[in-house]
Amino acid sequence: MSVLQADRLSRAFGGRRAVSEVTLELHETECLALFGPNGAGKTTLLRLLAGLLKPTSGAARINGEALRGDASARGLVGFISHQSMLYGALTVRENIELAARLHGVADARGATEVALREMRVIERAQTPVRALSRGLQQRVSIARALVHRPRVLLLDEPYTGLDALGAAALTATLERLRKEGAHGGATLVLVTHNIGEGLALATHAAVMHGGRLLRLERREELNSASYADEYRELVGGAA
Amino acid sequence: MRPTLLAATWLVARKDLKIEFRTRTAFFAVLVFAILGVAIFYFAWDSTAVAAVDLAPGVLWVIFIFSGLLSLQRSFGVEQADRAMDGLLLSPIDREAIFLGKALANLVFVAGILLVTIPAVVLLYNLPLGRTLVILFAIALLAAVGLVAVGTLFSAMAANTRLAELLLPMLSLPFFVPVVYGAAQATSALLAGRPTAEAWPFLKLLIAFDLVFLFACTLAFPFTLEE
Numbered sequence: 301m302s303v304l305q306a307d308r309l310s311r312a313f314g315g316r317r318a319v320s321e322v323t324l325e326l327h328e329t330e331c332l333a334l335f336g337p338n339g340a341g342k343t344t345l346l347r348l349l350a351g352l353l354k355p356t357s358g359a360a361r362i363n364g365e366a367l368r369g370d371a372s373a374r375g376l377v378g379f380i381s382h383q384s385m386l387y388g389a390l391t392v393r394e395n396i397e398l399a400a401r402l403h404g405v406a407d408a409r410g411a412t413e414v415a416l417r418e419m420r421v422i423e424r425a426q427t428p429v430r431a432l433s434r435g436l437q438q439r440v441s442i443a444r445a446l447v448h449r450p451r452v453l454l455l456d457e458p459y460t461g462l463d464a465l466g467a468a469a470l471t472a473t474l475e476r477l478r479k480e481g482a483h484g485g486a487t488l489v490l491v492t493h494n495i496g497e498g499l500a501l502a503t504h505a506a507v508m509h510g511g512r513l514l515r516l517e518r519r520e521e522l523n524s525a526s527y528a529d530e531y532r533e534l535v536g537g538a539a
Numbered sequence: 540m541r542p543t544l545l546a547a548t549w550l551v552a553r554k555d556l557k558i559e560f561r562t563r564t565a566f567f568a569v570l571v572f573a574i575l576g577v578a579i580f581y582f583a584w585d586s587t588a589v590a591a592v593d594l595a596p597g598v599l600w601v602i603f604i605f606s607g608l609l610s611l612q613r614s615f616g617v618e619q620a621d622r623a624m625d626g627l628l629l630s631p632i633d634r635e636a637i638f639l640g641k642a643l644a645n646l647v648f649v650a651g652i653l654l655v656t657i658p659a660v661v662l663l664y665n666l667p668l669g670r671t672l673v674i675l676f677a678i679a680l681l682a683a684v685g686l687v688a689v690g691t692l693f694s695a696m697a698a699n700t701r702l703a704e705l706l707l708p709m710l711s712l713p714f715f716v717p718v719v720y721g722a723a724q725a726t727s728a729l730l731a732g733r734p735t736a737e738a739w740p741f742l743k744l745l746i747a748f749d750l751v752f753l754f755a756c757t758l759a760f761p762f763t764l765e766e
Contacts, residue, residue: 352625354765375541375631385626387554387617389561401550402630404541428561444626 301364302327303487304452309348309358318344320511321358326504329478329485333498336508337535342491343381345508346454349489350379362452375403378450380458384441388430392421392440395429396447403448415443418473420465435461442470446477453477455490459497474501495528509535544639547632551640556647558617565613566651573606573656581663591664596726599660600719603653603682608708610648611690614641615698628764638760642691642753649683671729674738678729681745682722685752689714692756695763714752721745 302325311319319341326332336342347353349360351367351374359366365373379385386395396415400408416422419439429437438461445453453474459467477486492498499505499519505527506516514534523530542550559566580598618624627637657679661668668675690711697706725741 350629352628352766371631371633372541373631374629377629379625379629381622381625383622383625385623385629386621387558387623388620389558389617390554394557398550398554399626399630402542402547402627402632404631406540 303330303363304349304489305361305364306345306349307359307361309345309360310356311344311348311353312356317356317511319348319355322508322511322513323358324506324513324516326487326489328487330503331474331478331488331490331501332504332506333502334489334491334506334508335493335495335498335531336491340508340535341511342508343456344511346379346381346456346489346491349452350377350454352379375448376451378445378448378453379456380442380445380454381456382460384429384437385444386429386437386441389428391426391428392416392432392443393425395440396443399444400447405448411447411449415447418446418469419443420469435463435466438462439466439469442473446473449477450486452487453489455488457492458490459492459494471501495531499524499527507531507534541631542636544633544636547636548639548643550632551627551637552643552647555614555617555641555644559644559648565610566648569606569610569648569652570655572609573602573652574659576602576605577656577659577663591666592727592730595660595664595666595730596723598664599657599726600682600723602656602660603679603722604686604712604715604719606652606656607649607683607686607690608711610652611645611687611694611711612704612707614645614691614694619698634761634764635757638691638695638757641695642687642756645687645691646683649687650680653679653683666730667732668730671735674729674735675726678722678725678738678742678745681742681749682718684749685718685745686715688749688753688756692760692763695760699766717744717748721748 304326306322306324309319309322310317322345334342344353348355351360354368361367362373362376367373393412393416396412397408400411405411416425419442421436421439421443424432424436429440432440442458458470462470474488478488479485490498490501503519504516505519505522507514577598584594657675693707693710697703697710700706721741721744725738728738
């Protein structure tokens with residue numbers, strides 16, 4: 301059975317369709333790299349898949365359960381977005397531990413320690429988030445998304461703001477999550493503008509433009525050497 | 540296992556109180572506003588024309604409503620920065636727990652303001668309260684629950700709009716009329732030295748308002764989260 305499923309998912313804002321009839325299906329350990337120019341609808345699609353937006357039509361499902369109706373299904377998702385989703389007045393540890401407790405993690409303190417170590421921010425655990433640089437906040441934000449060991453991880457340009465060390469830690473963590481998640485490997489959807497970075501992790505690649513999925517294929521079916529050129533051709537001047 | 544409604548409510552409330560305790564800016568700003576409001580009413584008062592016991596209930600509850608509104612505005616403001624609200628919505632807790640947690644934190648906040656404002660009004664207007672001070676605090680608690688229930692819901696609705704500061708009072712104030720009416724009438728009866736039984740109908744009004752709006756606002760809250 302598929303872990304993540306979008307069935308003719310659409311979302312309109314006023315008269316404008318941000319996401320139009322997107323259908324996709326991902327299984328355990330699969331990773332979809334989603335490319336597209338600004339305004340293509342990638343972030344809206346991720347927010348729909350996370351259950352943060354109500355679809356105008358269609359449905360998103362995790363393990364066959366509709367996200368909008370099932371609170372437990374929401375708990376299987378981890379989401380990293382442009383915004384950190386952190387509280388500036390709380391320390392790094394307090395932010396992560398709060399996320400762990402909200403997700404009902406049995407050993408919230410232990411899970412917090414592990415997440416902080418994975419993202420290499422353990423030495424800043426007692427620092428208020430507002431005192432951290434943008435890059436460190438991004439690492440903490442990633443630790444927040446991973447602390448409950450999600451089965452589905454949605455990543456919206458997660459490498460933005462990370463230095464080489466942070467990027468390496470994230471890649472290593474994502475690889476590990478895919479291979480040895482708490483309930484089997486995790487399923488990832490990675491939105492990025494960097495085609496090389498996306499294809500390095502992906503088992504599937506897709507191009508989105510004007511709210512539609514123009515192309516969705518398995519990694520082994522595509523030619524990574526020419527993919528960037530094909531992408532630019534597909535989205536025209538918008539790339 | 541996902542947290543129960545009560546556990547999630549406590550997590551959200553504790554988080555809000557911790558943030559307020561760390562920053563303290565909103566609490567002291569609202570406290571200063573309340574004290575200044577009480578002082579301004581005092582200096583504008585002609586004690587030869589209006590008796591203290593007639594004026595004080597109105598002063599207390601008007602100040603209470605406006606300082607309460609100020610404090611409610613910050614409630615969802617902390618969730619707007621860096622879209623921290625998304626973090627709450629992504630977790631498997633019931634949406635109602637977010638409302639109840641926020642309302643509980645707001646209640647503590649408003650109660651803290653009242654703990655200072657009521658003695659300030661009592662001292663400035665030299666009110667003959669005595670043992671009825673306990674009943675006045677009970678009225679204050681009932682009024683605070685009503686204010687917080689309605690105010691937290693409208694604060695959530697207004698937070699996503701560009702005119703949040705204007706919208707919250709416009710939406711909330713009409714709903715606060717029964718709270719001000721019930722609290723002011725009950726306080727007047729107390730201050731006039733009339734039997735406590737005379738304040739009872741107004742206390743019943745406050746209790747009914749609290750029960751109805753706490754229940755209705757908790758159920759309505761998830762709909763304010765839809766984008």
